[in-house]
Amino acid sequence: MIDEKNAWEELCRGSAQGLEALFKGYYDELVNYGQKISSDATLVDDVIQDMFIYLWDKHASLSKVEKVKSYLFIAFKRRLIKALQKQSKMMDGELQEYHGFELSMEDMLVDSEMDQIKSQEVRKSLMTLGGKAKEAIYLKFHVGLSIAEMAEHLEMNPQSVKNLLHRTYKKLRETISRDLILLFINRMVSKR
Amino acid sequence: MSEINSQVYNKLLMDHSFVRYAQGETDHRERWDEWVRLHPEFEQEVKEAMAVAKSLRFVQQESNAFLLNRKWERLKQAMEKVDHEKLARHLKVWRYAASILVLISVGFVTMYLMERNEVDKYSALASLPIRVQTSTGAPSKVILPDGTEVWVNSSSKLSYPSVFSQDCREVHLEGEAFFHVTKNSTPFVVHAPRCDVKVYGTMFNVDAYPDEKRSIVALKEGSVSITGDEIEEQFLKPGMVAEIEKGMEVQIHESNHLQQYDDWKDGEVSFKGYPLKDITNRLGRKFGVEFVYNDPEISNYTYDLSISTESLNDILELLEFTAPITFDHDDMDSKKINISKK
Numbered sequence: 309m310i311d312e313k314n315a316w317e318e319l320c321r322g323s324a325q326g327l328e329a330l331f332k333g334y335y336d337e338l339v340n341y342g343q344k345i346s347s348d349a350t351l352v353d354d355v356i357q358d359m360f361i362y363l364w365d366k367h368a369s370l371s372k373v374e375k376v377k378s379y380l381f382i383a384f385k386r387r388l389i390k391a392l393q394k395q396s397k398m399m400d401g402e403l404q405e406y407h408g409f410e411l412s413m414e415d416m417l418v419d420s421e422m423d424q425i426k427s428q429e430v431r432k433s434l435m436t437l438g439g440k441a442k443e444a445i446y447l448k449f450h451v452g453l454s455i456a457e458m459a460e461h462l463e464m465n466p467q468s469v470k471n472l473l474h475r476t477y478k479k480l481r482e483t484i485s486r487d488l489i490l491l492f493i494n495r496m497v498s499k500r
Numbered sequence: 501m502s503e504i505n506s507q508v509y510n511k512l513l514m515d516h517s518f519v520r521y522a523q524g525e526t527d528h529r530e531r532w533d534e535w536v537r538l539h540p541e542f543e544q545e546v547k548e549a550m551a552v553a554k555s556l557r558f559v560q561q562e563s564n565a566f567l568l569n570r571k572w573e574r575l576k577q578a579m580e581k582v583d584h585e586k587l588a589r590h591l592k593v594w595r596y597a598a599s600i601l602v603l604i605s606v607g608f609v610t611m612y613l614m615e616r617n618e619v620d621k622y623s624a625l626a627s628l629p630i631r632v633q634t635s636t637g638a639p640s641k642v643i644l645p646d647g648t649e650v651w652v653n654s655s656s657k658l659s660y661p662s663v664f665s666q667d668c669r670e671v672h673l674e675g676e677a678f679f680h681v682t683k684n685s686t687p688f689v690v691h692a693p694r695c696d697v698k699v700y701g702t703m704f705n706v707d708a709y710p711d712e713k714r715s716i717v718a719l720k721e722g723s724v725s726i727t728g729d730e731i732e733e734q735f736l737k738p739g740m741v742a743e744i745e746k747g748m749e750v751q752i753h754e755s756n757h758l759q760q761y762d763d764w765k766d767g768e769v770s771f772k773g774y775p776l777k778d779i780t781n782r783l784g785r786k787f788g789v790e791f792v793y794n795d796p797e798i799s800n801y802t803y804d805l806s807i808s809t810e811s812l813n814d815i816l817e818l819l820e821f822t823a824p825i826t827f828d829h830d831d832m833d834s835k836k837i838n839i840s841k842k
Contacts, residue, residue, distance in 0.1 A: 324579065331572055336562050357575055364579045365586070369818055371804055417557035430555035449556040452516060460842075470514075477513050478506065480552045 310334075312376035319363065320370050327367075331360050334377065338384050341451065344409050344443075345388055351395070355388045378457040381447075385461065408439025409446070429483040441476045444469065504544050512549040522553035631659045634675075635788075639765060644671070647682040651765035655785035656709070676707040678762040681722075695728040695744045704736075705762040712781065714745040718761035726750060776801045776825075780839070787812045794840040798825055 310333035318326025335356065342352035359380075363370065373379045416431050434445060440462060447453045447461060459466040512518045521532040536546055563571070632642050634652050642650045645663055652658050656675020664670075669688040681688050683701030690697040692708035694715045702722020708715035717726060719736040726742050727733045731750055736742055739758060743751040755761075777799035780791035789812065793799050803819070816827045816837070824842040 324576070327575075327579075328572060331575060332568055335568060335571060336560065339563075340558075340561055353571075357571075357578065360575055361578050361582055365582045366814070366818065415558055416555075417559050426551055427555035430552055434556070445556060446558065449519060449553070450558040450560075455514075473514070474506075474510050477510055477552065480555075481504075481509065481548050484548055484551050 316370075316373055316376045319367050320372075322367050324364075327360060327364055330363075330376065330380070334380055337451065338380070341381065341446070342384065342388055344411060344415070344446065345385070346392055347410075351391060352388065355391050356384065359384055359387055375454075375457060377451075378453055378461070381451060381453070382457075382461050409443035410439070411435060411442045411446070426484060430480050433480055433483040437476060437479065440464075441472060444472055445476060448473065504548065505542065508542050508545045509549050512545065513553060518549070519553045522550040523557055524554075629659045630662050631657065633657045641765075644669075646684065646686075646688075648688070649680040651678040651762075653677060653707075653764050673706055673708060675709050676705070676764070678705045678765050679703065694746055695726050695731060695742075695750075698725045698727060698733070700724070707761065708744075709781075709785075712778065714743050716761065717742045717744070718755065718758055720758055720762070774803060775799065776803060776839075779803060779819075783812065783815065789835050789837055792836055792838050794838055798839060798841055801825075 310329050312330065312333070315326045315329035315333070319330065320326075338356050339349075339352060342355065343349060346352055411434065413431060413435065434442065437445075444458060444462060447458050453461065455466050455469050458464075459469045462469060464472070517528040518532060521528050536543075539546075632640070632652055634640055634654050634656050639651060639653045642652060642658065644650060644660055646669060648669075650658060650671075653676035656673065656677060658671060658673050658675075658677055660671040664686065667686065669686050671688075671690055673690050673692045677690075679688075679690065679699070680703045681699050681701055688699040688701075690699065690706055692706055692715055693710045694708060695717070697704070697706055697717055700723050702724055703720040704722075704724050705718045705720070706715070707717075717724065717736065718741045719738055721738050723735060723737070725733050725735045726744065728744065730747075731744070734742070734750060734752065736752065739754050739756075741753055741755045741758070741761065743753075745751075777793075780799075784790055820826060826840055826842050828838050828840075829836070
C-alpha cells in the first residue's frame with residue numbers, strides 16, 4: 309500500500325518522487341484493468357505512460373484529489389477509450405463505440421481451498437453477464453472502489469450502480485443455489 | 501432456489517470489509533466472526549454471500565521490480581523532455597512580449613520625431629489620447645510617457661495622453677492591468693469602472709472589467725488609495741486587496757498569495773475560490789470563445805485553478821476532471837461551448 313495522498317501532494321509540489329510512488333504503486337493494477345478493456349498490451353502501456361507524463365506536465369495546475377486511486381482509474385479509462393476510438397477511426401474511418409469490458413476464466417484466481425464446482429459455477433455465470441456488470445464486479449471486488457466512485461467511473465448514477473450490483477448478486481446466487489440442490493440430489497442418490 | 505433475505509445478502513456483498521473477510525483477509529476477522537455468531541438467523545445469507553465473494557477473486561499480474569524500474573526510467577526520460585519543452589514555451593511567450601514592446605517603442609520614437617520636427621503640432625499631440633486595446637488572448641506591455649510600465653491583460657482598454665499634464669497623470673482602464681508606476685511628485689490616477697485608484701509610486705494590479713460584478717485592486721508595493729463616486733478615499737498597504745462592488749461597502753483584506761492577482765502577466769492565470777462563471781468569463785476573453793450554461797446552478801460552483809500555457813482544451817479537461825461538469829462544442833469550429841452537469 310502506498311500513501312497516495314502524500315504522493316499526490318508531493319506531485320502537486322513538483323516532486324518526481326511523488327509521481328514515482330504513484331506510478332510504481334498503481335502501474336500493475338492499471339495494466340491489469342486496461343487489458344480487460346483492450347487486448348493491445350502496447351497501447352495500454354502507452355496510455356499509462358502518457359497519463360503520467362500529463363500529470364507531470366500539469367502538476368502545477370492539479371488540484372487536491374480525495375481518492376487518488378479512483379481518480380487515476382477514471383482518467384486512465386477515459387484516455388484508453390479515447391485512444392481506442394482514435395485507432396479505430398484511423399483504421400476504418402469510423403468512430404467505434406467502446407465495446408466494453410471483457411473477462412475470461414483465466415482472469416479468475418484459482419482457489420484450492422474453496423469448493424471448486426461451486427466457484428466454477430459462479431464464475432461461469434459471471435462470464436455470461438454484460439460488459440457493464442462485469443466491469444462493476446471487477447471495480448467493486450478487485451479495485452475496491454466505492455459506489456460513488458463506481459458511479460463516476462461507469463457514468464451511471466449511484467442508485468443505478470446499486471441496482472446493477474443487486475441484480476448481478478442475485479444472478480450469481482442463483483447458480484449457487486442450483487449447485488446446492490444438485491449437490492443435495494447427488495448425495496441422496498449416492499446414499500441409496 | 502431457497503428463500504433468503506436478499507437485503508441482508510446484498511448488504512453483506514456491498515461491504516468491503518465483509519468481502520475481504522470472505523476472501524480470507526484477516527484485518528476484520530474478529531469483527532465478522534462476532535457478527536456471524538450473533539446472527540444465526542442469517543446463516544444462509546452469510547454462507548451464500550461468502551461463496552460469491554470467494555469466487556470473485558481476480559488474478560493480479562505483477563511485473564517484477566526490474567521491469568517496473570525500467571518502465572519508470574522510460575517515464576523519467578519523457579518527463580525530462582516535457583520539462584525542456586515547458587522552458588521553451590515560456591521563452592516563446594517572452595519573445596512574443598518583447599516583439600510587442602519593440603512595436604510600441606517604434607511608435608514612440610516616431611511620435612518623438614514628429615514632435616521635434618513640427619513644434620506646432622506639439623500641443624495638439626499632447627492632448628491626443630493614445631488607446632491600447634488588447635484582443636482576446638493577447639496581453640501586452642505598454643510604457644507610458646513617464647516611464648510607468650503597464651501590462652494590459654486580454655480584452656482590455658487602456659487610454660492615456662501622449663504627454664502627461666503637469667499636475668496629474670491620468671489614465672483610463674476598462675479591464676485588467678498591472679501597473680509599475682514611476683515615482684515622481686505628480687499624482688497618478690487610474691480611472692476604472694466602479695472605482696478610481698490614486699497612486700503614489702508603486703506596483704499594483706487593477707482588475708476591473710466592465711461586464712463583471714466587482715473590481716479588484718491588489719497592491720504589491722508602495723501605496724495607493726481607492727476612491728469613487730460612492731466611496732470615500734481609503735488607503736491600501738502593500739499586500740492588501742480591495743474588492744469593490746456596486747452598492748456595497750469596499751472590502752479590504754490582506755492576501756498572502758498576492759501574485760495570483762498579477763501572474764497573468766507572466767502568462768499564468770490562477771483562480772482561488774472563484775465562481776465558475778468568472779472563470780469562464782476569463783477563459784472566454786483569453787481564448788475568444790463563449791460559454792453557454794445549460795444549468796444556471798453550475799455557474800455558482802467555486803473552483804481553484806491555475807493555468808499557464810495550456811491550450812483551452814487542456815484547461816477544460818482539467819476542469820472536467822475536478823468537477824461534475826462536462827463541456828461540449830456544437831461543432832469543432834464553433835466559438836460556443838456548452839457547459840452541463842455530469
